[in-house]
Each structure stands twice: as structure tokens, then as C-alpha cells.
Amino acid sequence: MGDIYSEILKSLERGEKAALATIVSRTGSAPRAVGAKYLIHEDGSSSGSIGGGCVEAEVWQKAQEVMEKGDGNVLQFNLTAEQLAEGGLICGGNVEIFIEPLKEPFLEIYQEVKKIKQKGGAAILATWVSVDGDSSKGEGAKALIRSSGVKLGSLYGGEEVERKILSEMDTLLKEKKPKLISLQAGEKDSSWEKAEVLLEPVFSEPTVYLFGAGHVSQQIAPLAKRVEFKVAVIDDREIFANRQRFPDADEIVVTEFERCFERLLLDDSSFIVIVTRGHLYDGLVLEQAVKTHARYVGMIGSRKKIRILYQHLMKKGISKETLDRVYAPIGLEIHSETPEEIAVSIVAQLIQVRGEP
Numbered sequence: 195m196g197d198i199y200s201e202i203l204k205s206l207e208r209g210e211k212a213a214l215a216t217i218v219s220r221t222g223s224a225p226r227a228v229g230a231k232y233l234i235h236e237d238g239s240s241s242g243s244i245g246g247g248c249v250e251a252e253v254w255q256k257a258q259e260v261m262e263k264g265d266g267n268v269l270q271f272n273l274t275a276e277q278l279a280e281g282g283l284i285c286g287g288n289v290e291i292f293i294e295p296l297k298e299p300f301l302e303i304y305q306e307v308k309k310i311k312q313k314g315g316a317a318i319l320a321t322w323v324s325v326d327g328d329s330s331k332g333e334g335a336k337a338l339i340r341s342s343g344v345k346l347g348s349l350y351g352g353e354e355v356e357r358k359i360l361s362e363m364d365t366l367l368k369e370k371k372p373k374l375i376s377l378q379a380g381e382k383d384s385s386w387e388k389a390e391v392l393l394e395p396v397f398s399e400p401t402v403y404l405f406g407a408g409h410v411s412q413q414i415a416p417l418a419k420r421v422e423f424k425v426a427v428i429d430d431r432e433i434f435a436n437r438q439r440f441p442d443a444d445e446i447v448v449t450e451f452e453r454c455f456e457r458l459l460l461d462d463s464s465f466i467v468i469v470t471r472g473h474l475y476d477g478l479v480l481e482q483a484v485k486t487h488a489r490y491v492g493m494i495g496s497r498k499k500i501r502i503l504y505q506h507l508m509k510k511g512i513s514k515e516t517l518d519r520v521y522a523p524i525g526l527e528i529h530s531e532t533p534e535e536i537a538v539s540i541v542a543q544l545i546q547v548r549g550e551p
Contacts, residue, residue: 216232
């Protein structure tokens, strides 16, 4: 599945009618989490998913009304065993889905969301779901608030509401999970008493940096993309690091391995995979990689090769404790042999590490 925020932005830039459905509450075993999105276009096409089946079909139907009237709506689904037996419904549990029309004032907000996800930074996207139980009253109030307090968009409640959102920010950005909160109006607010607001953390997406553009990286790139990683490929040979060989890559960098990190913006959402064409280049990349704040550093190779490289790097002043944090040999142990199997073991480990708190 592609980036749903990019699809939202494209729709806003085209000025077309569209409705965005977002899961705002979930209990039980429904397969998609709070924050999952489903975008319905005026021509009937759609992108994203909130679980599929009849629930998604009903949301699609309601989206036509939302686009026509311009008012938001909250749909509730209480899924019983009998409904599940009919087939086509999502796994089970209860969900609330907020459907809102996309409006021109949201364009600047989603442009900034895209910038954060691509270039780094963090913010909270706040969407008013309902005011005093009325979803059509709350619809249209949306804002993107950075930790500095800089805001795009508008919300009811003014500074008091913004302070409440800022108080939730650290936890939300740490947990990286959306949250539906209830707000009580302050003494000065007479136009409303209670509101529900969906808070969604916006942050730079986990990026896999593939050092080496050989056969293994060719298999890793599309697999990593399918499980929601961004992918960058780095090699010193343009004949290998090119769009024809890596059509799914978000970025391709052709540069010498000795200076490759000078061109990269690495942070704690970065995953470094070292699969170059030889021990020399693996060592060059590893020496630079362990000095970054990357969430994950993994290197391919036999235990003998890894031991020799570690000994060399320790002589250059890199501590054993630092090297012990490297995933080497890379990947989960599944007795993989072919490039395809090795790619599966590596991407499985990336997913494992990404899911850790």
C-alpha cells in the first residue's frame, strides 16, 4: 500500500471532491488500528484500507453523502459472530470510523505533513471528530501542531485546547500511535461543552539504507517497501545503483563508500543494512554506521569475516560494546541461502526491531 498522506495531498492539489475515513476507536480484534485511513475519490476510486469487506463498502457509500453535503459523520460498527459468518467483514470487534470531506484549507496542513515525513521533524495532527456529540459540528477543525507550538490550521478552544494537545505530545511521539481524547470546555467557552479530538503523531518514516546495490539489495528493496519502509540505495557504481534495477527505491545515491554518510540524514528512525560487494567496503560502511544514531545496523557475512572486521575496528578505537549492538550476521536465522531467502530474513528482522518499544 502506498503512502496514504501522499494520496490525500494529491487529491487536495487537484481540487477534487474526496472523503477521508479514519478509524478513531477500536475494541476487540478488528485488523486495522486507530488511525488507519481509507480515501474515497469523487470518481469512485479509493486508496488505503480500514479493513475491507462490508464495513469498507458501507463507508464507501456514506462517503458519497459526505462529499455531497460537506459534513462529517461518525459510523459505528458492532460486529457479531453472526455478521462475521456471513463473510466479507473484518475480523471482529467494534470500531468507530470518522468520515470527513477534504477541504481546500487542509492543503497547507498536508503539505507540511509530507515535508515532515520526508525531511524529518515531528508534530501532532489534531482533528476534531465531534462537538457535544455532533460530528458535523466538529468537522472542519484541523491543525498541525509542532512541539515548539507552531501551528497550521485552526481548532476550537484556542490556547487552552492547544496546551492540552501539547501535554499529550511527548507520549504520542514516543508511542507513535494515534489517540482519541475527550476535551472539556473551559469556563470562557460557551459554544460547546465536550469535544472528541483525534491526535495523530506525524514523524519521519523509518528508512532502510541499503549499502550495496547487488542481488540481495535488489530483493530487499521491494519487500521492505511492501511493509511500509522507505528505501534508499547507496553504491559507488551507477551501473548497479539505478532506477531500472531499483524501481521501488525512494532514493538512489551514487557515491564513494568512504564519504557516503556525508550525503545522508540519519536519525533514530534509520535502519542501516550493509550488503556491499566485499569485506573492504563493508568495513568502511560499518565504521561510519556505528557512529550514527541509527535504530538498526546490520551487516551480512560469515562469523569469521565479522570477527576479523571487528578486530580491525577495535584497533581503530571503536569499543566492543558499540560493535555488539550490530546485528551480524544480519537477519533472522531461517537457514536462508538464496538472495530471495536472505532478503526475507533481513526484512523480518527489520520488522522485529521496528516493533520494539
